[in-house]
Amino acid sequence: MEKTRYEIGLEKLAEVDGRQGDRVIQSLKELAPDLGKFIIEFAFGDIYTRPALDLKQRECVTLSSLAVLGGTENQLRVHINGALNVGVTPEEVIEVFIQCIPYVGFPRVLNAVSVAKEVFKSRKIIQ
Amino acid sequence: MEKTRYEIGLEKLAEVDGRQGDRVIQSLKELAPDLGKFIIEFAFGDIYTRPALDLKQRECVTLSSLAVLGGTENQLRVHINGALNVGVTPEEVIEVFIQCIPYVGFPRVLNAVSVAKEVFKSRKIIQ
Amino acid sequence: MEKTRYEIGLEKLAEVDGRQGDRVIQSLKELAPDLGKFIIEFAFGDIYTRPALDLKQRECVTLSSLAVLGGTENQLRVHINGALNVGVTPEEVIEVFIQCIPYVGFPRVLNAVSVAKEVFKSRKIIQ
Amino acid sequence: MEKTRYEIGLEKLAEVDGRQGDRVIQSLKELAPDLGKFIIEFAFGDIYTRPALDLKQRECVTLSSLAVLGGTENQLRVHINGALNVGVTPEEVIEVFIQCIPYVGFPRVLNAVSVAKEVFKSRKIIQ
Amino acid sequence: MEKTRYEIGLEKLAEVDGRQGDRVIQSLKELAPDLGKFIIEFAFGDIYTRPALDLKQRECVTLSSLAVLGGTENQLRVHINGALNVGVTPEEVIEVFIQCIPYVGFPRVLNAVSVAKEVFKSRKIIQ
Amino acid sequence: MEKTRYEIGLEKLAEVDGRQGDRVIQSLKELAPDLGKFIIEFAFGDIYTRPALDLKQRECVTLSSLAVLGGTENQLRVHINGALNVGVTPEEVIEVFIQCIPYVGFPRVLNAVSVAKEVFKSRKIIQ
Numbered sequence: 001m002e003k004t005r006y007e008i009g010l011e012k013l014a015e016v017d018g019r020q021g022d023r024v025i026q027s028l029k030e031l032a033p034d035l036g037k038f039i040i041e042f043a044f045g046d047i048y049t050r051p052a053l054d055l056k057q058r059e060c061v062t063l064s065s066l067a068v069l070g071g072t073e074n075q076l077r078v079h080i081n082g083a084l085n086v087g088v089t090p091e092e093v094i095e096v097f098i099q100c101i102p103y104v105g106f107p108r109v110l111n112a113v114s115v116a117k118e119v120f121k122s123r124k125i126i127q
Numbered sequence: 128m129e130k131t132r133y134e135i136g137l138e139k140l141a142e143v144d145g146r147q148g149d150r151v152i153q154s155l156k157e158l159a160p161d162l163g164k165f166i167i168e169f170a171f172g173d174i175y176t177r178p179a180l181d182l183k184q185r186e187c188v189t190l191s192s193l194a195v196l197g198g199t200e201n202q203l204r205v206h207i208n209g210a211l212n213v214g215v216t217p218e219e220v221i222e223v224f225i226q227c228i229p230y231v232g233f234p235r236v237l238n239a240v241s242v243a244k245e246v247f248k249s250r251k252i253i254q
Numbered sequence: 255m256e257k258t259r260y261e262i263g264l265e266k267l268a269e270v271d272g273r274q275g276d277r278v279i280q281s282l283k284e285l286a287p288d289l290g291k292f293i294i295e296f297a298f299g300d301i302y303t304r305p306a307l308d309l310k311q312r313e314c315v316t317l318s319s320l321a322v323l324g325g326t327e328n329q330l331r332v333h334i335n336g337a338l339n340v341g342v343t344p345e346e347v348i349e350v351f352i353q354c355i356p357y358v359g360f361p362r363v364l365n366a367v368s369v370a371k372e373v374f375k376s377r378k379i380i381q
Numbered sequence: 382m383e384k385t386r387y388e389i390g391l392e393k394l395a396e397v398d399g400r401q402g403d404r405v406i407q408s409l410k411e412l413a414p415d416l417g418k419f420i421i422e423f424a425f426g427d428i429y430t431r432p433a434l435d436l437k438q439r440e441c442v443t444l445s446s447l448a449v450l451g452g453t454e455n456q457l458r459v460h461i462n463g464a465l466n467v468g469v470t471p472e473e474v475i476e477v478f479i480q481c482i483p484y485v486g487f488p489r490v491l492n493a494v495s496v497a498k499e500v501f502k503s504r505k506i507i508q
Numbered sequence: 509m510e511k512t513r514y515e516i517g518l519e520k521l522a523e524v525d526g527r528q529g530d531r532v533i534q535s536l537k538e539l540a541p542d543l544g545k546f547i548i549e550f551a552f553g554d555i556y557t558r559p560a561l562d563l564k565q566r567e568c569v570t571l572s573s574l575a576v577l578g579g580t581e582n583q584l585r586v587h588i589n590g591a592l593n594v595g596v597t598p599e600e601v602i603e604v605f606i607q608c609i610p611y612v613g614f615p616r617v618l619n620a621v622s623v624a625k626e627v628f629k630s631r632k633i634i635q
Numbered sequence: 636m637e638k639t640r641y642e643i644g645l646e647k648l649a650e651v652d653g654r655q656g657d658r659v660i661q662s663l664k665e666l667a668p669d670l671g672k673f674i675i676e677f678a679f680g681d682i683y684t685r686p687a688l689d690l691k692q693r694e695c696v697t698l699s700s701l702a703v704l705g706g707t708e709n710q711l712r713v714h715i716n717g718a719l720n721v722g723v724t725p726e727e728v729i730e731v732f733i734q735c736i737p738y739v740g741f742p743r744v745l746n747a748v749s750v751a752k753e754v755f756k757s758r759k760i761i762q
C-alpha cells in the first residue's frame with residue numbers, strides 16, 4: 001500500500017531533524033495541529049523528497065534562506081542540527097553563512113553564526 | 128610577486144560571471160568606482176576564493192540568498208548566469224529556488240524563477 | 255469519487271483568480287511545472303479551502319501580506335483582482351493598504367496602492 | 382467642544398488594546414514621549430478610526446502585517462490581545478497566520494503562532 | 509492664525525521635494541487622497557519639522573532607510589532629489605549608500621546607486 | 636611602514652565601539668575568526684575610514700540601517716554605544732529612529748528605541 005504524503009514527510013523529517021523537528025510538531029499539537037501537518041506533508045513530504053538536490057545541498061539552501069530572512073533563531077537551531085545530521089560539516093555550516101555576507105551584510109550573518117555556536121556547543125563540537 | 132586582492136578578485140569574477148559581472152563594475156566606474164572595487168576585492172577576492180565550499184556550492188548559496196532577499200532581479204540575472212558558468216545545471220538552479228518555498232513563500236520564488244526563465248531563454252536552454 | 259487536492263485547488267483558484275491565476279500556472283508549465291502544482295495543491299487546495307475565514311477575509315490577509323513583503327507587484331496584481339472577484343470592494347482594498355501604514359510605513363503602501371490603481375483602471379473602476 | 386486627535390486616539394487605543402497599549406505608551410514617556418504621541422494620534426486617532434473596515438478587520442490586517450514583517454514579537458503580543466478584545470476569535474487569529482504561509486513561508490508563521498500560544502495561555506484560552 | 513498640520517507639511521514638502529513630491533500627492537488624489545494627506549500631515553508636518561536633526565541629516569537617514577528597505581526605487585528617486593535640494597552633495601548621497609554595505613550587503617546598495625545615477629543624469633550632475 | 640587594513644580597521648573599531656566591538660570580535664575567535672577579520676578589515680578598515688562623511692554621520696546611517704533591517708538588537712546595542720562614543724547626542728539617536736517611522740513604520744522604531752533605552756540606562760544617561 002502506498003505511503004501517504006504525511007508518512008513520507010514524517011520519515012524525511014526524522015531523517016533530517018531527528019527529535020528537534022518532532023518537538024516543533026508536538027508543540028503545535030493543541031493550538032495549530034494543521035500547521036504541523038503542513039510542515040510534514042508539504043515541506044518534508046513534497047519538497048525535501050524531490051530529486052535534483054541531495055539533503056546536504058537542501059540544508060545548505062535552507063541555512064542561507066533562514067540566515068538572510070532574519071528573526072529565525074528557532075528555525076536556524078533546528079536546521080543547523082539538521083544540516084549536521086545529514087552530513088554537512090561544521091566548517092561548511094559556517095562557510096554557508098560567510099558566503100551570505102556580500103548579499104545581506106554582517107548583522108544577519110553574525111546572528112546566524114551565534115546560533116551555530118550554541119548548537120556546536122550543545123553537540124560538543126566546540127567547548 | 129604576490130597578486131593583490133583586486134587581481135585575485137578580478138580573476139574569480141571572470142571565472143564566475145564572465146562579461147556580466149564586468150558590465151556591473153564598468154557601470155559603476157564614473158559614479159562609485161570604489162563600490163566596484165569592494166565587490167571585486169571583498170566579495171570575489173576575499174569570500175569566493177575561500178576553501179570549504181566550491182564555486183557551485185557558493186553560487187547555490189548566493190542564489191537562495193538573493194531569492195529570499197527579494198528586489199534583486201539584476202543580481203539574480205548575474206548569478207543565475209554565474210551558477211550556470213561554474214557548472215550548476217538549469218535543473219539545480221530551479222530546485223534551489225523550490226527548496227526556498229517553505230522558508231520564504233511563493234512570491235519570492237516565483238520572482239526568482241521568472242528571472243531564471245529569462246536567463247535560460249537568453250542562453251537558449253529553453254525556447 | 256473523491257476529488258484530488260489538485261482538482262480542489264484548481265476550482266478554488268478559478269473561483270478566486272479567474273484567468274489571471276491560470277496564466278501564472280501556464281507560464282510555469284515548461285520550466286517549473288511542479289511550482290505551479292504546489293501553488294494549486296498547497297496554497298489553493300489546502301489553505302484557501304479551510305474554514306474559519308471566508309474568501310474575502312483570506313484575500314484581505316493576502317493583500318496585506320504582499321504589501322508588507324514588498325517586491326511583489328506581480329502577485330499584488332493577481333490578488334487585487336482576486337479580492338475584487340470574491341467581493342472585496344475597491345474601497346476596502348485601499349483601506350487594507352492604509353491600515354498597513356503604521357506597521358510598515360509609506361513606501362510599501364504607496365507601491366501597493368500604485369498596483370491597485372493600475373488594476374482598477376484595467377477593470378474600469380476608475381478612469 | 383471637538384475632541385483632539387490625541388483624545389480620539391486614546392479612546393480607540395483603550396478600546397483595542399486596553400492596558401497593554403497603555404503600558405507601551407507609558408514606557409516611552411521619559412525617553413521618547415513624542416513617539417507615544419504619534420502612535421496615539423496617527424495610528425489610533427487617524428487610521429483605526431476610519432470607516433470602510435471595522436476593528437476586527439483592522440486587527441486581522443495588523444496581525445498579518447506584523448507576522449510577515451518578523452521580529453515583532455512585542456507588537457504581536459499587544460495586537461493578538463487587541464484582536465481578541467475586539468471580537469476576533471482565537472481560531473481566527475490562528476487562521477490569519479495560516480493564510481500567510483503561502484506568501485511568507487513557515488518560519489514567520491511559526492514565530493507568530495508561538496506568540497499566540499503564549500497570549501492564549503495568559504488569557505486561559507488554552508492551558 | 510495658526511497654520512494647520514497640512515499647511516505646515518505642505519511647506520516642508522515643497523522645501524524638500526519640490527515638484528517631485530507634489531506629483532506623488534497629485535497621483536493619489538482620485539484613488540486614495542487621504543494617503544497623500546497623511547504623508548503631508550504626518551511625515552512632513554509632524555516628523556520633518558522636528559528639531560534635533562536638520563533637513564540634511566533627515567534626508568541622509570531617509571536615504572539609508574529606503575536603500576535598506578529595498579523595492580523602493582520610486583521613493584529613492586524622490587528623496588535623492590530631496591537630499592540634493594536641501595544641500596546634501598552628490599558625493600555624500602553615494603557615501604550614505606556605501607556606508608550601508610556592511611549592514612545590508614551589496615545588492616541593496618547597487619540598486620540605490622543605480623537610482624542615484626539616473627537622478628544625477630537627469631540633473632546633469634553626471635553625463 | 637604602512638599599516639595593514641587590519642591595523643587601520645582595529646584602530647577605527649576602537650575609536651567607534653571601544654570595548655563592545657572588541658567583545659564581538661573575541662566571541663568569534665574560536666568558531667569564525669575570519670568573520671571578525673572581515674568586520675575589522677572591510678567594515679572598519681575600508682568603509683568607516685573613508686572621507687565624505689564623518690564618524691557621526693556614519694553612525695547615524697548605521698543606526699537607521701540597523702533599525703530598518705530589524706532583528707538586529709545586538710548590533711544596535713554596539714552601534715548606539717558607538718554613536719554616543721563619537722559624539723552623537725542621545726537626543727539625536729532617538730531622532731534618527733523617529734525619522735525612520737514614515738519609511739518603516741512603528742514596530743521597527745519601537746524595537747530600536749527600546750534598545751536605546753537599555754543602553755542609555757547602562758550609561759546612566761537616564762535612570
